[in-house]
Amino acid sequence: MKNTxxxxxxxxxxxxxxxxxxxxxxxxxxxxxVKVTYIEKxxxxxxxxxxxxxxxxxxxxxxxxxxxxxxxxxxxxxxCDEGDIFGLRPLIQxxxxxxxxxxxxxxxxxxxxxxILKEIIETNDKxxxxxxxxxxxxxxxxxxKGTNGQxxxxxxxxxxxNTSFMEIQSAEFSKKPITTLKTSTIKEAAQxxxxxxxxxxxxxxxxxxxxxxxxxxxRSKIATGLVSIDESVTAIMSSPVKTFKQKITVAEAxxxxxxxxxxxxxxxxxxxxxxxLIGVMSEHDIVVLHGNNPSLLIKKAYRAKDVNALKFxxxxxxxxxxxxxxxxxxxxxxxxxxxxxxxxxxxxxxELSLEEMDKKPPVKFGWIALGSQGRKxxxxxxxxxxxxxxxxxxxxxxxxxxxxxLQLSKKITEKLNVIGxxxxxxxxxxxxxxxxLSLTEWKNQFDTWIKSxxxxxxxxxxxxxxxxxxxxxKKLVNAMSDSIYESIKSFEIFLNFLGRNxxxxxxxxGFFRQFLVENDGAHKDQFxxxxxxxxxxxxAARLLTLSHNIKDKNNTVSRYKKLMKIEPKNQDLYLSCIxxxxxxxxxxxxxxxxxxxxxxxxxxxxxxxxxxxxxxxxFKPIRDVQELLNIRYNLAQMM
Amino acid sequence: xxxxxxxxxxxxxxxxxxxxxxxxxxxxxxxxxRFVALDTETTGxxxxxxxxxxxxAVAIKNNKILVSDSIEIYVKQDVFNKETVKxxxxxxxxxxxxxxxxxxxxxxxxxxxxxVIVAHHTAFDINMINMALKRLKIGPIESKQLDTNYIHKxxxxxxxxxxxxxxxxxxxxxxxxxxxxHTALGDALITAYLFLKQTAKYKKNNALxxxxxxxxxxxxxx
Numbered sequence: 001m002k003n004t005x006x007x008x009x010x011x012x013x014x015x016x017x018x019x020x021x022x023x024x025x026x027x028x029x030x031x032x033x034v035k036v037t038y039i040e041k042x043x044x045x046x047x048x049x050x051x052x053x054x055x056x057x058x059x060x061x062x063x064x065x066x067x068x069x070x071x072x073x074x075x076x077x078x079x080c081d082e083g084d085i086f087g088l089r090p091l092i093q094x095x096x097x098x099x100x101x102x103x104x105x106x107x108x109x110x111x112x113x114x115x116i117l118k119e120i121i122e123t124n125d126k127x128x129x130x131x132x133x134x135x136x137x138x139x140x141x142x143x144x145k146g147t148n149g150q151x152x153x154x155x156x157x158x159x160x161x162n163t164s165f166m167e168i169q170s171a172e173f174s175k176k177p178i179t180t181l182k183t184s185t186i187k188e189a190a191q192x193x194x195x196x197x198x199x200x201x202x203x204x205x206x207x208x209x210x211x212x213x214x215x216x217x218x219r220s221k222i223a224t225g226l227v228s229i230d231e232s233v234t235a236i237m238s239s240p241v242k243t244f245k246q247k248i249t250v251a252e253a254x255x256x257x258x259x260x261x262x263x264x265x266x267x268x269x270x271x272x273x274x275x276x277l278i279g280v281m282s283e284h285d286i287v288v289l290h291g292n293n294p295s296l297l298i299k300k301a302y303r304a305k306d307v308n309a310l311k312f313x314x315x316x317x318x319x320x321x322x323x324x325x326x327x328x329x330x331x332x333x334x335x336x337x338x339x340x341x342x343x344x345x346x347x348x349x350x351e352l353s354l355e356e357m358d359k360k361p362p363v364k365f366g367w368i369a370l371g372s373q374g375r376k377x378x379x380x381x382x383x384x385x386x387x388x389x390x391x392x393x394x395x396x397x398x399x400x401x402x403x404x405x406l407q408l409s410k411k412i413t414e415k416l417n418v419i420g421x422x423x424x425x426x427x428x429x430x431x432x433x434x435x436x437l438s439l440t441e442w443k444n445q446f447d448t449w450i451k452s453x454x455x456x457x458x459x460x461x462x463x464x465x466x467x468x469x470x471x472x473x474k475k476l477v478n479a480m481s482d483s484i485y486e487s488i489k490s491f492e493i494f495l496n497f498l499g500r501n502x503x504x505x506x507x508x509x510g511f512f513r514q515f516l517v518e519n520d521g522a523h524k525d526q527f528x529x530x531x532x533x534x535x536x537x538x539x540a541a542r543l544l545t546l547s548h549n550i551k552d553k554n555n556t557v558s559r560y561k562k563l564m565k566i567e568p569k570n571q572d573l574y575l576s577c578i579x580x581x582x583x584x585x586x587x588x589x590x591x592x593x594x595x596x597x598x599x600x601x602x603x604x605x606x607x608x609x610x611x612x613x614x615x616x617x618x619f620k621p622i623r624d625v626q627e628l629l630n631i632r633y634n635l636a637q638m639m
Numbered sequence: 640x641x642x643x644x645x646x647x648x649x650x651x652x653x654x655x656x657x658x659x660x661x662x663x664x665x666x667x668x669x670x671x672x673r674f675v676a677l678d679t680e681t682t683g684x685x686x687x688x689x690x691x692x693x694x695x696a697v698a699i700k701n702n703k704i705l706v707s708d709s710i711e712i713y714v715k716q717d718v719f720n721k722e723t724v725k726x727x728x729x730x731x732x733x734x735x736x737x738x739x740x741x742x743x744x745x746x747x748x749x750x751x752x753x754x755v756i757v758a759h760h761t762a763f764d765i766n767m768i769n770m771a772l773k774r775l776k777i778g779p780i781e782s783k784q785l786d787t788n789y790i791h792k793x794x795x796x797x798x799x800x801x802x803x804x805x806x807x808x809x810x811x812x813x814x815x816x817x818x819x820x821h822t823a824l825g826d827a828l829i830t831a832y833l834f835l836k837q838t839a840k841y842k843k844n845n846a847l848x849x850x851x852x853x854x855x856x857x858x859x860x861x
Contacts, residue, residue, distance in 0.1 A: 004824040005697060005706050036704035038835040061816070106814070108832070111703060 062107025
């Protein structure tokens, strides 16, 4: 019998993978068994750790956000819009949902019975391959679709390398951790460890983990004679332990280890230290998974003896980045990892340079990363932008002190250059006497910029306000931040100038929704991704956080996250800014890797239609947030 | 089948209909109720002289539209009004499989089972169906009925007592895309979408139960 609804669903599904490779009758069978469902905004389709439904879902209209909760925070992993599939993997693998699915806007979903699909998988090899490929990355960022063909290309990659896609897989861990009670002595614990040939032992009480002892503790606290081997294990154990849920992925585990500077994670029943211990995951478990891992690189960086070793690590990091981008690992994970590596390299470079100096620094100082590095958004190798601040000294000591730090900065920037961070063409580096200043000089400098906001001064502010202490004295940087806020307070109109600057970026699209490209110069007819798309979002975030007096949020995404909390009424807008920013940053990184450049300029002719659509999708939040600035700072009148 | 108190003999499908609706145990729990979103295309608006051209219907259960549980029945015509052809596109001798009015009604009543009917301006569709039933010496239809127009009025805060909302207006209000307008099943699907969105909204303030929903339907209460 005729079924108009099934025909319409068929027409819709046939445009999207894997339905596009199905036989006509197979797809029609799916279409005529679809259940259509409606989800209101902010309602959940399913929640993390729930039992799987009988159906998986295809987004017909609207947008569904996939979230993972980690450290009590909901992390947006992916957004599914028209034609995207979600909630399929747990059905096939008989597993709980790894993520929650929440409607970011009201949505209509097609629920497709997994039984019918299973039948089809048996007979249709292409569908099978598609599913394997999409499970292995497990999540797809909006960009995964931009390169539809590559979903299949991925398969070959997967077949040649079993480990490269592990980051998002649930991490393996030892299910039978070696434990002892808190009544044991250190000697007994060490004996157990030797017998079982393990590098760590967990101290448990009622099967809940209360502490951990690792080889390192034995080395640093026992072998050095600090503590007697006859004392209780509680004397040297690290406590409390960091506990996690079973479902932790490799990437999450790595970040947790890097963040907490630990090498072992305890896995407990519900992820808290109040429940039964079920396993332990060591850094080694992860290293086994793949040699090229970020925490290993960071460790290597700290152990590096010369610049060449650091250069090698930075090259490895680029490989890692390329791998991550190819696998569509979420950009927030990638930027965290790459920033950590860059930071480790910079810190080691500073340490190596300090060793080369004749004497120790005369006073405390801070090495500051600026611009994209300061915001921890630098993924590709770009120029170095840095500055140095040192403690105030008496007038007679000023010159020798400054000379010392200039000499140190020269060594550092030279080394960074060798490693691959090229010199800044505008000379915005700490070896420039203008940017190697005492605390008071910096305060005065910021005050001048803020109170006489010429165009140059504003531009300086946009670079120098995004700073991050890489090495040295935190107090100096805090004092700098305080003085900036004080200066702004006494001269609030400065924010309007900053706002005007934020709107000065050229718009991305014209009246007819065409991309606006550069008219002349070396990049004629190319699209400037940085100044037309990324910078407006960065500038808006900076301005808005400054206006709320928010300190120590120097990263665009975390700035918007903070703003979402302060201005709940603009939550949606800021969330969409985060999405756009992540997509654009990933896009720029992809472009840069492809063309081996900074990724700033894009040749539109090389983009397929989908990529162009995705880019355009990112421009709406830009327009909206600029509109908000315009109204809030009454900028129309100032222009 | 209890039929000894009946004065006249009625066909079995009709007795079944009455029995099912009167004895259904599903109405107590919203999740269990099978709703049938329904639309009819007719030769015109005159209950006496116009006829049903097509009945389209799709079932909704537990907030899901069940595409597999849908029906599209075309009816052979004796009366034919060429004016409405341009609206519904059903020609007198189109190539769809067509059934006699009686066959169509039997199919429909059987499909309907104990479902609650949802339509837009339900009274019109039900009257058309009841007229057809009357020609078969049975009816009127016993199924419980809802109207998306009246559900909306219950939800909408403004005083819309006198206002009658068209399907297009409701689609605008509830952001429902209009595909396949003026085919019976197309309009039935649009009605189903409206119903899903309305019940989602209605649920916010009220625990959802059938009686509440039917009470929105003050024109249709028997």
